[in-house]
Amino acid sequence: MTIQSQAAVDTAVIGAGSIGLAVAYYLVTRHGVKDIVLIDPRDPMSLTSAQSGENYRNWWPHPVMTAYTNHSIDLLEEIAAATGDRIRMTRRGYALVTRSAEPTDLLAELQTGYGAAAARLVRVHGAGASSYAPPLSAAWDSAPDGVDVLRDPALIRATFPSFAPDVATVLHIRRAGSISGQQLGQFMLEAVRTAGGRLKRGKVVGIEGGQPFVLSLATAEGHETIRAERLVNAAGPFFKEVARLLGEDLPVHCVYQQKISFEDREGVVPRDMPFAIDLDGQEIAWSDEERSILAEDPDGRKLLAAMPGGIHCRPDGAEGGKWIKLGWAYNDRPTDPAGPEPIDGQFPDIVLRGASRLNPALLTYLGRLPRNTHHYGGYYAMTPENWPLVGPMRTAGAFMAGALSGFGTMAACATGAVCAAWAAGAAVPDYAHALSLARYDDQAMMAELASLTSKGVL
Numbered sequence: 001m002t003i004q005s006q007a008a009v010d011t012a013v014i015g016a017g018s019i020g021l022a023v024a025y026y027l028v029t030r031h032g033v034k035d036i037v038l039i040d041p042r043d044p045m046s047l048t049s050a051q052s053g054e055n056y057r058n059w060w061p062h063p064v065m066t067a068y069t070n071h072s073i074d075l076l077e078e079i080a081a082a083t084g085d086r087i088r089m090t091r092r093g094y095a096l097v098t099r100s101a102e103p104t105d106l107l108a109e110l111q112t113g114y115g116a117a118a119a120r121l122v123r124v125h126g127a128g129a130s131s132y133a134p135p136l137s138a139a140w141d142s143a144p145d146g147v148d149v150l151r152d153p154a155l156i157r158a159t160f161p162s163f164a165p166d167v168a169t170v171l172h173i174r175r176a177g178s179i180s181g182q183q184l185g186q187f188m189l190e191a192v193r194t195a196g197g198r199l200k201r202g203k204v205v206g207i208e209g210g211q212p213f214v215l216s217l218a219t220a221e222g223h224e225t226i227r228a229e230r231l232v233n234a235a236g237p238f239f240k241e242v243a244r245l246l247g248e249d250l251p252v253h254c255v256y257q258q259k260i261s262f263e264d265r266e267g268v269v270p271r272d273m274p275f276a277i278d279l280d281g282q283e284i285a286w287s288d289e290e291r292s293i294l295a296e297d298p299d300g301r302k303l304l305a306a307m308p309g310g311i312h313c314r315p316d317g318a319e320g321g322k323w324i325k326l327g328w329a330y331n332d333r334p335t336d337p338a339g340p341e342p343i344d345g346q347f348p349d350i351v352l353r354g355a356s357r358l359n360p361a362l363l364t365y366l367g368r369l370p371r372n373t374h375h376y377g378g379y380y381a382m383t384p385e386n387w388p389l390v391g392p393m394r395t396a397g398a399f400m401a402g403a404l405s406g407f408g409t410m411a412a413c414a415t416g417a418v419c420a421a422w423a424a425g426a427a428v429p430d431y432a433h434a435l436s437l438a439r440y441d442d443q444a445m446m447a448e449l450a451s452l453t454s455k456g457v458l
């Protein structure tokens with residue numbers, strides 16, 4: 001085993017997923033910090049960031065999260081415009097669906113989430129003539145802003161022909177769509193490298209001292225140390241573990257979530273359907289025989305109970321393609337990301353049955369999903385309130401950007417820009433204080449978060 005010691009770098013970023021890359025990108029492009037090392041034992045963008053559904057939206061139950069994702073979408077648009085849309089940004093919106101004709105809670109949530117802008121942004125379309133613009137194009141730069149609330153059954157049927165006839169209301173969030181997170185990460189990595197930053201393959205296993213910190217790395221060759229004036233914890237599912245190396249405890253846990261994608265050979269999902277989310281909870285329509293089998297299985301029994309809403313479906317890839325993606329974040333049991341991956345062989349069947357409630361023609365695939373169906377998953381690292389932690393750690397010179405749950409692709413740019421600004425001692429946007437550890441000292445804010453009915457987990 002060899003032990004090598006290296007000269008001090010300005011900033012060590014621990015983790016080269018979407019978030020570490022974004023912090024490094026904004027450090028080099030906005031604050032002129034070029035002496036950066038990104039440390040990771042894996043390939044860049046290969047852990048959680050490789051599993052992302054790559055969707056984005058500015059729909060949140062609280063104006064702080066709305067401001068944060070709006071900022072991030074502004075930055076994504078900047079990159080799309082500057083690179084000839086290398087990040088493949090689309091914007092057909094999110095279609096949030098319910099069978100309730102009077103979804104009072106949802107409409108109240110829209111008002112809270114969009115805050116003072118809600119009066120301008122929320123448009124309700126009842127029966128009769130309407131100014132609603134259907135999502136005919138995927139172009140992000142010509143899509144409308146705001147939210148269209150569709151309450152006219154005829155308009156819903158005409159716009160979303162694959163939806164079940166019992167859908168009574170669709171909330172069409174317009175500043176929402178998809179990007180290529182992998183292209184975004186690659187673009188940022190190139191910019192960091194061009195500026196002089198570098199990647200170091202290794203796992204940070206110890207951190208001593210402070211300014212300079214001495215990081216111990218386990219590498220393929222043995223052990224190395226890197227000295228760094230500042231460090232950034234962007235370790236994704238291992239965010240809590242890296243904080244522990246500094247003697248800090250963060251209120252973060254990890255929950256495994258899964259998706260499937262497969263070729264929709266029968267063409268049951270229209271290629272121009274937005275990312276569609278069934279907000280209503282449901283009990284899965286098992287047959288009597290299936291019910292009795294599940295009732296005898298301690299793990300299966302929970303599948304007979306009421307399941308939460310939030311099941312989602314969208315066309316995946318090119319407009320002329322056939323693949324679709326289904327997901328359902330119904331798991332809420334924390335697990336240790338260092339343990340075996342808790343992928344559930346029943347998930348494809350469960351998500352297909354659940355999704356067929358909104359898109360009934362999906363039932364054609366029950367028991368006959370294509371052989372090359374891709375079933376995968378990753379960890380949502382999250383705080384109890386499902387807000388991220390971005391800002392200074394308690395240790396001087398240490399910063400963090402983590403707990404990005406199911407929104408780290410869409411929020412990568414704002415997270416990177418804000419964390420870089422904190423680290424560089426520059427001004428941060430107003431909303432940023434509430435995303436730092438400072439929120440835990442604000443009892444009124446924490447009480448408000450505890451009172452929200454939705455945490456925005458999708």
Ligand SMILES: Cc1cc2nc3c(=O)[nH]c(=O)nc-3n(C[C@H](O)[C@H](O)[C@H](O)COP(=O)(O)OP(=O)(O)OC[C@H]3O[C@@H](n4cnc5c(N)ncnc54)[C@H](O)[C@@H]3O)c2cc1C
Pocket residue numbers: 014015016017018019020039040041042043044045046047048049050051052053054055056202203204205234235236237238239242257258259376377378379380401402403404405406407408409410411
């Ligand atoms: C199934 C699924 C679907 C999702 N869909 C969406 C979506 O549609 N839209 C959206 O916005 N977000 C989505 N997300 C969330 C998004 O993918 C994550 O929030 C985001 O990828 C987190 O990025 P990260 O950089 O924090 O973590 P990661 O990508 O996991 O990167 C962390 C890196 O840190 C490294 N690391 C850990 N410990 C150490 C150490 N000790 N030393 C050195 N390096 C270390 C790891 O090797 C890893 O490469 C989804 C997530 C999942 C799981």
